[in-house]
Amino acid sequence: MKTLILGVGNPILGDDGIGFHVAQELAKRINGENIDVRDANTSGLGLLENIAGYDKVIIIDAIETESRDIGGIYKLGLEDLVNTVDQASWPHGINFATAIEFGRKFAANQMPKEMVIFAIGVGQVTKFTGEMTAKLTETVPKVVNLVLKEVSST
Amino acid sequence: MSRMRKITIDPITRLEGHGKIEIFLNDAGDVDRAYLQIPELRGFEKFCEGRPAEEMPRITTMICGVCPTAHHMASTKTLDDLWKVEPTSTAKKIRRLMYNAFMAEDHILHFFFLGGPDLIVGPTAPAAERNILGVIGKVGLEVGGKVIEARKRLRNVLRIIGGKPVMPSCGLPGGVSKTISEEERKTLIEAGEYAVEFCQFALKAFDDIVLRNKDYIDLITGDIYKHRTYYMGLVDENNKVNFYDGMIRVVDPDGKEFATFRPQEYLDHIREHVEPWSYMKFCYLKNVGWKGFTDGEGSGIYRVAPLARLNVADGMATPLAQEAYEKLFETLGGKPAHNTLAFHWARLVEALYASERVLELARDPELTSPDIVNLPTETPKEGIGVVEAPRGTLFHHYQTDETGILTGVNLIVATTNNMAPIVMSVEKAAKSLIHKGEVSDGLLNMIEMAFRAYDPCMACGTHALPGQMPLEIIICDPQSNEIKRLSRF
Numbered sequence: 001m002k003t004l005i006l007g008v009g010n011p012i013l014g015d016d017g018i019g020f021h022v023a024q025e026l027a028k029r030i031n032g033e034n035i036d037v038r039d040a041n042t043s044g045l046g047l048l049e050n051i052a053g054y055d056k057v058i059i060i061d062a063i064e065t066e067s068r069d070i071g072g073i074y075k076l077g078l079e080d081l082v083n084t085v086d087q088a089s090w091p092h093g094i095n096f097a098t099a100i101e102f103g104r105k106f107a108a109n110q111m112p113k114e115m116v117i118f119a120i121g122v123g124q125v126t127k128f129t130g131e132m133t134a135k136l137t138e139t140v141p142k143v144v145n146l147v148l149k150e151v152s153s154t
Numbered sequence: 155m156s157r158m159r160k161i162t163i164d165p166i167t168r169l170e171g172h173g174k175i176e177i178f179l180n181d182a183g184d185v186d187r188a189y190l191q192i193p194e195l196r197g198f199e200k201f202c203e204g205r206p207a208e209e210m211p212r213i214t215t216m217i218c219g220v221c222p223t224a225h226h227m228a229s230t231k232t233l234d235d236l237w238k239v240e241p242t243s244t245a246k247k248i249r250r251l252m253y254n255a256f257m258a259e260d261h262i263l264h265f266f267f268l269g270g271p272d273l274i275v276g277p278t279a280p281a282a283e284r285n286i287l288g289v290i291g292k293v294g295l296e297v298g299g300k301v302i303e304a305r306k307r308l309r310n311v312l313r314i315i316g317g318k319p320v321m322p323s324c325g326l327p328g329g330v331s332k333t334i335s336e337e338e339r340k341t342l343i344e345a346g347e348y349a350v351e352f353c354q355f356a357l358k359a360f361d362d363i364v365l366r367n368k369d370y371i372d373l374i375t376g377d378i379y380k381h382r383t384y385y386m387g388l389v390d391e392n393n394k395v396n397f398y399d400g401m402i403r404v405v406d407p408d409g410k411e412f413a414t415f416r417p418q419e420y421l422d423h424i425r426e427h428v429e430p431w432s433y434m435k436f437c438y439l440k441n442v443g444w445k446g447f448t449d450g451e452g453s454g455i456y457r458v459a460p461l462a463r464l465n466v467a468d469g470m471a472t473p474l475a476q477e478a479y480e481k482l483f484e485t486l487g488g489k490p491a492h493n494t495l496a497f498h499w500a501r502l503v504e505a506l507y508a509s510e511r512v513l514e515l516a517r518d519p520e521l522t523s524p525d526i527v528n529l530p531t532e533t534p535k536e537g538i539g540v541v542e543a544p545r546g547t548l549f550h551h552y553q554t555d556e557t558g559i560l561t562g563v564n565l566i567v568a569t570t571n572n573m574a575p576i577v578m579s580v581e582k583a584a585k586s587l588i589h590k591g592e593v594s595d596g597l598l599n600m601i602e603m604a605f606r607a608y609d610p611c612m613a614c615g616t617h618a619l620p621g622q623m624p625l626e627i628i629i630c631d632p633q634s635n636e637i638k639r640l641s642r643f
Contacts, residue, residue, distance in 0.1 A: 010216055010219070011216070012201065012213070012216050013195070013216075041216060041219050041321065042219045043219055045263070045267075045305075046219065049309075098285060098286070101287065102286055102287070102298070105287065105290075105298060106298040106299055106302055107302065126194065126195050126196060127195070127196045127197045128195065128196070128197040128198045128200075128201040129197065129201065
C-alpha cells in the first residue's frame with residue numbers, strides 16, 4: 001500500500017502556504033518506503049496528477065470559511081466536497097472535486113481508494129509574503145501531529 | 155481534538171473572495187452602468203525588491219499555479235536584457251520549444267475544460283452538464299483519454315527541458331541550464347506529433363459541433379459579444395504570430411497598423427488607468443488616450459490574447475495553422491474579427507501552431523548541441539522582457555543596483571491588458587439582457603460566457619478550498635437599492 005502526504009499551497013502567498021509548511025515539517029519526520037511527502041503549488045488537474053497511483057492520500061490545504069476562524073482544523077473526506085463539483089463556475093481552472101470526478105471517469109484504476117483532507121482555516125491569502133498569520137503558524141505542529149496519527153492508523 | 159470542527163461545504167458557502175458585478179439601472183429600468191470587482195493579489199513587486207535578480211525566474215513561477223512557464227520565460231528574457239547577453243542559438247531553440255509546448259498544453263486544457271462547456275455543450279444546457287464531463291458526453295468518451303494523453307506528453311516536454319513539469323527552473327541569463335540528449339529529443343518529437351494530430355482533431359470537433367450549428371454561429375457573431383477595439387500582440391520579422399519573441403504590434407479597429415515597437419519601449423505606448431471603485435488597473439494605449447469604458451477608434455482600450463494575436467498578425471508561421479487561420483477569418487467576415495467568443499476558436503488555431511512549432515524544433519538536430527549558454531559579463535541596471543502568455547502579452551521590468559540586487563520591479567500581467575474590455579463585455583451582456591427592469595433568466599450564464607472567452611487570470615495564485623471563485627451579480631435601482639441578486643453560491 002502506497003501513501004502520499006500532499007501539502008497544497010503557495011509558500012509566498014501568506015496563509016495559503018499552510019499546506020506547504022506542514023509538508024516541510026512532515027518531510028523531516030517521515031521516512032518510509034511506502035510513504036511519500038510532497039508539496040504542490042497547484043490545484044485542480046495538477047493535484048490529480050500528483051495523487052495518481054497512490055492507494056491512500058492525505059491532503060493538507062487551506063480553507064476559507066464563512067466565520068474566518070484562522071487556525072481551525074477540519075478533517076474532511078471527498079464526500080464533503082461533492083457539492084462543489086463544477087457547475088460551469090468561475091473561469092480558468094477547475095476545482096478539486098471536479099478534477100477528482102474527471103479522474104474517476106478516465107483514470108479510475110489510478111485513483112486512490114482512500115482520501116483524507118485536513119483543511120485549515122486561513123485569513124490573509126491575497127498579499128505576497130513568506131510569513132503566515134501568527135495564529136496559523138502556531139497551528140502547524142498540531143496539524144503535523146494529526147497527520148502522523150492518521151498515518152499510524154493506516 | 156478540541157479544534158476539530160465540522161463544516162458543511164457546498165456552493166452556498168459564502169466567501170469573501172468572490173467576484174462581484176454590480177449592475178445599476180436607470181429610471182427606465184435599463185442598464186446604466188455595470189461594475190466588476192475581483193479580488194486582486196497584492197505586493198508581489200515589493201516582495202521581490204532586495205532579492206538577487208537571478209532568483210526571479212524561479213520566484214515569478216510562484217505567482218500563479220496556472221501559467222508558471224509564462225512568468226519563467228518572461229523573467230529569463232528580462233535577465234538577458236538586464237545583463238545585455240544574447241542567448242546561444244541552441245538555447246533559444248530549447249526555450250522556444252518549451253514555451254510552445256506550454257502554450258499548446260494550456261490552450262488545449264482551456265478549450266476542453268473551460269470554453270467547451272459554453273460552445274460545445276451549449277449556453278442553454280442545464281448548469282449541471284456545462285462542465286468537462288458534459289463536453290466529453292458530446293464529443294465522445296474517447297476525447298477524455300486523448301486530452302489526458304496530450305497534456306501528459308506536453309508536460310513531459312516541460313519536465314525534460316524545464317527540470318520540473320510545473321515550475322520550470324532552466325532559464326539563465328544568456329541561455330538555459332541543461333542540454334537535451336538524443337534520446338530525449340526522440341520523446342520531444344513524439345510529443346509534437348501527438349499534439350499536432352490532437353489539435354487537428356480538436357479543430358475538426360469544433361467544426362462539426364460548433365460551426366455547423368447556426369445557433370452557435372449566430373451567438374459568436376452576434377452583437378452581444380462584439381467590441382470594436384484595438385489589438386496587441388507579438389509578431390516575428392514577417393509579422394507572423396510569435397509567442398516567445400519579436401516586436402509588439404498594435405492594429406486599430408479597422409485592422410490597420412497603429413504602432414510597432416520594441417518591448418523595451420512599452421512605457422511609451424501603454425498606460426494604466428485607475429478607477430475609484432476598483433483596485434484593478436485598466437491598461438490603455440497612451441497615444442490614443444483613456445476615454446472611458448467604450449470601444450471604437452477614439453478609445454485607447456485594446457485587447458490581447460488569442461484572437462488579438464491573430465488580428466495583429468499577417469498569418470501563422472506554420473502550414474496547418476495558417477489554413478486554420480484563413481478559415482477563421484473567412485467565416486467571421488474578414489480581419490480584424492471583433493467577436494469575443496471567437497477567442498475560443500483562435501485558441502485552438504494557436505494550439506495547432508504551437509504544436510507544429512514543437513515538432514519543427516524537436517526535429518532540429520541542433521537541439522542537442524552542448525552550446526547552451528553565453529555567460530554575462532556586463533554590469534546590470536535595467537531589463538525588460540516580454541512574452542505572449544496564453545492570456546495575452548506579459549511584461550516583466552526589473553531595475554537593479556550594480557550587484558544585481560532588485561531595486562524596482564514592474565509586471566503587467568496578461569489579464570490586466572484585457573481588464574477594461576472584460577468590464578465592457580460584462581456591461582454589454584447586461585444591457586442586452588435587462589430591459590425595463592426585466593432580468594432575463596440567462597443573465598448569469600451569458601455574463602460568465604463573456605468572461606470565460608478571455609480566460610482571465612484573477613487571483614489564481616490562491617489554492618484555498620473549495621477551489622473556485624464564485625461570481626455574484628447584484629442589480630440595483632438608480633437609488634442603489636438592491637432589486638435582485640444572482641449567484642451560484
